[in-house]
Amino acid sequence: MKILVPVKRVASLDDEFELNDDGRDVDPDFCEFDLNEFDEYALEAAVQIKEAAPEGSVEVVVLTIGPDDADDVLRKALAKGADRAIRVDDAGLEEADRVAIARVIAKVAENEEPGLVLCGAQSADQGNAQTGMSVAALLGWARTAVVSKLDFTPGAATAQVERELEGGLVERIEVETPAVLTIQLGINTPRYASLRSIKQANAKPIECLTPHDVGLADAEIGGAGALSRVRRVFVPERGRGEIIAGTPSQQVARLLEIISEVNG
Amino acid sequence: MIPSGIDPSKVTRILFQDFSPWMLAIFYVYAIGCMAAFAWGVYAQVHKYRAGRRGTRLAWGDIGRRLLDTAKTIASHRTLRRRDTTAGRLHAFIFYGFTLLFIGTATITLQEDILGPLIGLEFWHGHFYLLFKLTMTLAGTGFICGLLYMMWRRGWLKPPKLDYARPDRTPQDADFSRERYRIEDWAFLWTLLLIGITGFLLSGARMVWLQNDPAVWDTRWWAPVGASIAAGLKAVGFTSAGAGALRMGLWWLHGVLALTFIALIPYTKAKHIFTAAASWLLRNPEAIRHLPLGDLDADRIGYRELGDVASRYLVQADACTKCGRCHEACPARAAGYPLSPRDVVLTLREQANTHLGEVLPKPRAAGCAAPLIGLATGEYRPETLWSCRQCGACTEICPVGVEHVPLINMLRRTLVDEGEMDPALQRTLGAVNKTGNCFNESRRKRPNWTKDLPFKIKDARKEPVDVLWFVGDYASFDPRNQKVSRAFARILHSAGIDFGILYEGETTAGNDVRRVGEEGLFQQLAEGNISTLGDCSFNRIVTTDPHSFNTLKNEYPDLGGTYDVSHASAFLKELMADGRITPARKLDFTVTYHDPCHLGRLNKGYDAPRELLAATGVKLVEMGKSRDNSFCCGGGGGRVWVPDPPGTTKVGEIRAREAAEIHGLDALVVNCPKCMTMLEDAVKTTGNERNFRVLELTELLAEALEPEEPAVLPAHAEVG
Missing domain, CATH: 1.20.950 (Fumarate Reductase Cytochrome B subunit)
Known part of the structure; x- marks a missing residue:
């Protein structure tokens, strides 16, 4: 049985950064890139299932969509216990939104036929929390979002999962497999991938595919397959603040002034 | 001497006098039996030691000097008399x-x-x-x-x-x-x-x-x-x-x-x-300052099983006489952590005796496969290995030359390879890998501390400098230590030194990453820095950070980076001797000096800091534990990145209390950015914040160099 773990190379921003000329994204020069933290938990959950099963019976496949720079996160995933890595090149995916990305993942899932798809609950940089659920919708599989506990024996017809609700409630769900689950932080303790194991993972091949290779039609790729489009990214103007100084009566006078100003 | 009338040849002891032949026979049979038992025992021990890995760095060309040193050490009992x-x-x-x-x-x-x-x-x-x-x-x-x-x-x-x-x-x-x-x-x-x-x-x-x-x-x-x-x-x-x-x-x-x-x-x-x-003959005198270079392509990077351990360490484990000097010196042990260097050695000895045989040799293959780390009887527990600060106090005092520090480091390499570590440490190592610094700050921010200086520090990547200042993480990013860095920059500037830094091009030197046991990341960092330094033109490297100092000086040569490296205190002493800096006034403080492990014990830099202190005019009162017996601030071996568990005594608190015993103390003088961070914290948590300050030696010197009336800064010397 296979477990497919789609992972994302996410950006974290410097304190100071600049936007691209088109104003629709941050200039990558001002970003540090790393494996999405949520995906680390999803990967760890998959690797723990594999390690609990008889040796060789479970294969953990990691998938990412991006340029060859994204191989870094696949290497890290391989170092952390994934068996095989696939990268779908993002050429032609510039205008892709999370649904268009989900189309790629869903196609790979159809080809690989995993028993489970484990996604991070969301990405650390964009936080849509939609990709995983979109994959499930496209595949028509059972799905559960924001899973905080996962109990699954490879080959079983169902997985037992738990979700945390408001007020300390826990919801226990039985999900039919194959299923798509999105994994919450804290479900486990992701292991550290030492630099040595990452270097050793360099020796493992990464399967590199194009969207066409995985079986997508032109009408499903990139902007054509997207349901939304980013118009602008910007930093909103900050609200003003003022510290009112002086004697209590001066302060009251200034406060009244501000109130009348705001009320117009 | 011999009374007259006695034949000198009769003045002797007749051996076996009045023994019957069967008595003689019994004696010789027993004596030969005992010799045989002795010889068998030697064989069994050597069989045990040979199960370990080869690869001691004992150079044969060196053997004469080593034998002489061993003979001298034994004859003088020098190491046995210490403490x-x-x-x-x-x-x-x-x-x-x-x-x-x-x-x-x-x-x-x-x-x-x-x-x-x-x-x-x-x-x-x-x-x-x-x-x-x-x-x-x-x-x-x-x-x-x-x-x-x-x-x-x-x-x-x-x-x-x-x-x-x-x-x-x-x-x-x-x-x-x-x-x-x-x-x-x-x-x-x-x-x-x-x-x-x-x-x-x-x-x-x-x-x-x-x-x-x-x-x-x-x-x-x-x-x-x-x-x-x-x-x-x-x-x-x-x-x-x-x-x-x-x-x-x-x-x-x-x-x-x-x-x-x-x-x-x-x-x-x-x-x-x-x-x-x-x-003693086989020991590596560099053990605490120079850890073994790991082969990243080998099956294993660290010690996981008994057979991975170097033969030399197995001999050392048998050399231990349980004298307890290491146990006494260990700061982690003193603070109640589950570590005693002595038990680290005895655990290895007991594992070797159990699995390889002390009396009757056991099959080597099975014995070598005995696991070293785990929770079972006779194994090293991970929390024991993580308690170590790699401060070298144990190895430095050991009278028989046991190398606890690299042994613990080799065991830690296995833990790191298996990803078994405190989550906080995991985050830090992740940050170092991602950003090149342990503060998880953007690379761009590294030189931000220079912005408040009234002059621009040269970019050593762009122009040749005489002195390349390797700043280090804590001195670059930590606000308290940034003040020290600026003070050092002002001293160099006013002394007319032609110096520069690497700006964004510097990454953490990796000393502590290596001491954590993340050998792969260390080598990556070192290779990166060596490549950056290779593109720069400079004569020597100076750093205020003893950790960077240690690895640049002692460990980078293994990876192809050989430099003339000085710690700031030695460099400032040179400047003073050359008359390039002169104290303008005497400071009327009572201070004590905390020797940083990486400068003191590891690199024997005990005197330069004290000479600088003397030049400032302060009254120096030594703590009970100073120089080679200095007590770690608690931050070594990567522990600066791992919070102490609630309810435990911090190692630094013991040190802060020791300083607080000094009557009329004005300042605890440190000489390392990590010591600054650890001891400033410890001084607060022990309630000594109002009793004395924690000052860097450089700050104190900067104060002594400034005349009472602020003078106009001398013109910057021409670029050399």
């Missing part, structure tokens, strides 16, 4: 007594069994014999005095370091008890003492037995202890015949004890006679 002078001196009594007695016995064997039968050479009589007797008496007396002191020390003084309590185990654990060692210690002392005492009694009994032979009786005072015993025996009514019977009994007791002792040497703590010398 335990009396025990060291009395050990010298035992050592020299034992050695002389052994040489004495060997001399007799030489004549009786070798030279006599072969070439008929007989020398053991006459004046030589009398001097021999006197020497043996002196040796035996010293030997017994030493042993009695050791018994008194163990039985009555009971120093805590000898109680063998294991901080890494609880009484519920199967391997908690060290009772076996305690029994062995006493058996060892008693056996030696009985050998010594029976030797003297035997000497006295023989004199009474042979009282009618003037060659014996009239020369008896050459063995004054034996002669006194003889007088006593006569006084209580022993006749010649009675004494003869006593002599026969004592002879056998003494002989059997001595031979049995020899047979048991390889199987008991007595083996330290050989292993301690071997350990």
